[in-house]
Amino acid sequence: MDLVTLDDIRSAADRVGPVVFRTPLVPAWETGLWIKPESLQPVGSFKLRGAVNAVARLDPVARARGVVTHSSGNHGQALAYAARAVGAPCTVVVPQGAPQIKIDKIRAYGAEVVLVPPSERLVEARRVAADTGRTIVPPYDHRDVIAGQGTIGLEIVADLPDVDVVLVPVGGGGLASGVATAVKALRPSTTVLGVEPELAADARDSLAAGEVVVWEVDRTWRTSADGLRTHLSPLTLAHLRARLDGIVTVSEEEIAATVGRLTRDARLVAEPSGAVALAARLFRAAELPAGRTVAVLSGGNVDPAVLASALER
Template sequence: MELITIADVRTAADDLAGTVVRTPLLPVPWDEELWLKPENLQPVGSFKLRGATHAVARLAPDVRSRGVVTHSSGNHGQALAYAARAFGVPCVVVVPAGAPEVKVARMRALGADVRTVPPARRLAEAERIAAESGAALVPPFDHPAVIAGQGTIGLEIVADLPDVDVVLVPVGGGGLGSGVATAVKALRPSASVIGVEPELAADAVESLAAGEVVVWDVDRTYRTCADGLRTNLSARTLAHLRERLDGIVTVTEDEIMAATGRVLRDARLVAEPSGAVALAARLFHRDELPGGRTVAVVTGGNADPAVLAAALAV
């Protein structure tokens, strides 16, 4: 499996300039060695805009004109719909039943044709639509251009904090961790990139231990409140993480919700549970992490108001 390089990430950065927000690093008042990377401030509320925009930009014009299709529980679907609208092409998003309604509504508002299917059918249905319509399939994470786009977060982290020691990234399908680790390890080899995933969707931990993709079925992964992290790794993302990730830790549901409330109250940022797992690792598993100057990526803020209310009550 050929891995992306720092050159690929730099190409993505050129494609994204002027379209994607270059988010800052924000210090927090309770931890002098912690900064947050607030990707919830992107126009679609998550880091997914980076990979989706780069992937659409890299399509040949005649291919792109036929439109794009994907499968997503919400954030990637919103990002692809936004990118497709910017390029003036149609977008179809296959959504698993049970996806947060706030995310589905925003996909439709961005012009996406949303199709709902049972969770286990999402990929197969997206592939069927692509084959029948001629639209380009842009998967949420299993794509070199998507991974390179997400890697631009790592470029920005090292540029803004050159002596960073630790970068914490949520892991679902592994595209973010693959891209960020590629950039950070190329530019700051001494830094550690640590993945974080929910205990109730810990397929990446098992996959890295086994050296092959271990699939958790939807009955297991759908127990977690971190809906953006319910997907399994692909062979491509596993290859990147095995080569470049320095470790992975898991966090509980209570820890995720507590971190969601903490970032809202004390950092004044709206994070969905999936976006708060990196902070949860720093708050509750610091003894399992390397020490030093740490950046936690807040990956998204597309939370249902009821979820935010529950987090504030913790």
Template sequence: MELVSIDDIRSAAADITGHVLRTPLMRAPWDADLWLKAESLQPVGSFKLRGATHAVARLTAAQRSGGVVTHSSGNHGLALAHAATAAGVPCRVVVPAGAPTAKVDRIRAFGVEVMTVPPPRRGPAAQQLATETGAVLVPPFDDRRIIAGQGTIGLEIVADLPDVDVVLVPVGGGGLSSGVATAVRALRPAAAVIGVEPEWAADARDSLAAGSVVSWGEERTYRTCADGLRLPPSELTLAHLLERLDGIVTVTEDEIQAALSRLVRDARLVVEPSAAVSVAARLFRRAELPAGRTAAVVTGGNVDPAVLAAALADPS
């Protein structure tokens, strides 16, 4: 299986320049050795804009006329709707029932077609829709274009913090962690890239241990508040992670909520639970991590107001 290369990621960076924000790497006010890669500041509120913009940029003229389709719990669908609309490309998004209302409402605001299905049907429904309409399927992570686009975050981290020692990156389907690990390993081999996922959706951890994809099933992973991290890796992303990720840790739901509150209160970043897992690892799993200058990828800020209010109301 051919893996994404650093040259692929550099090409993606050229494709997305001018369309995606080069987000700041912010010093954490409470930790002198922690920097926050604030992808929550992207125009659509998450890092997903990188991969989606790159995927749309790579469409042929014929593919553009047929449009794109995807499945997403919110952020990837929102990013693809934004990128496709900006390029004049028709877009359809399949969302799982129970997806955060704040995200789905923003997808609909682009005027794209939205279809809601039971969570286990999201992938098959998107594939069927692509087959029926002739649209190009742009999956949320199982795609070389997506991995390369997300990997541009790694380019920026190393450029802004050349002596970085550790990069903490959330792991769901693995597109982000595959891309970031590829870039960092190529540009800063001495640094360790550590994946972080919820204890209640630790299928990437189990997949890495088994050496093959282990799926917990969305009925089980839907327990976690980190809605963007509920899917297992694909064979493509797992191949990247097996070769390039240096380790993986898990965090609890309480730790995710505490990290979310810390980011809002002390870093003044509005974030969603999935975005807080990397910081939760630094706060609560530091003994399991390598020492040194650490960059945590804060992936998105499309949080439901009720979830944000509950996290901030907790005095812990």
């Protein structure tokens, strides 16, 4: 399978640079721990990187027809933002039950929202594409999207050349695929670990089985980390098998506690999906290598009620 390369990611960095915020490494409350706050992006998550790169790579005719995707919220916001920037129409198919704050933001960026049962999101996106001629830009199963997300890895190594451990959330695997590709190419000795909820640990199972393992929606829907309920694709699995050093899982209690800790001690707002990487460092340190560690905070589009609950812990 044709995997994304470091050159692909460097080219993506040139494309996304004018639109994407180059997030800093924020020192945490522990020595040797930094947070990469992608929550500070204009759309509140890392997804903007992949969306901007994918839209920039479309030919002018395809761009004029527009784009469509399926998303629980963050990729939908990112694609809507990227499409609006170039004047392209955008439709986002959103699973029922997604956080209202994310749905409202997608609409605010000018995209049409189509709500469907979670199991029908991909089918509906394909129907819209067939009816309108719009190009599907999937949340993670796309080389241009993976390359865009990989620009995070470039920045981590540039800002902390002697980084020992990088912790990355895993849902569909696009972020982890891109970050692992960049970090391993630039610093092979660095350990790159994916982190996912115990209640949606399909990536762990997929890596163990050597093939994509799909957890049914009624299982993954139990986790508060709504952005991590998706399963890997053959493309992202191939990247993770080649470049990721392993998977760590965290509990719902640990995720919620980390959301609260980030707000109180780092003054950073994280959604549950965005907090899982740091949760691994805080609660599963015995499972991790020692050394200078960066945890990617992938998004901050949190429902106010969820944040309030986390702060009460």
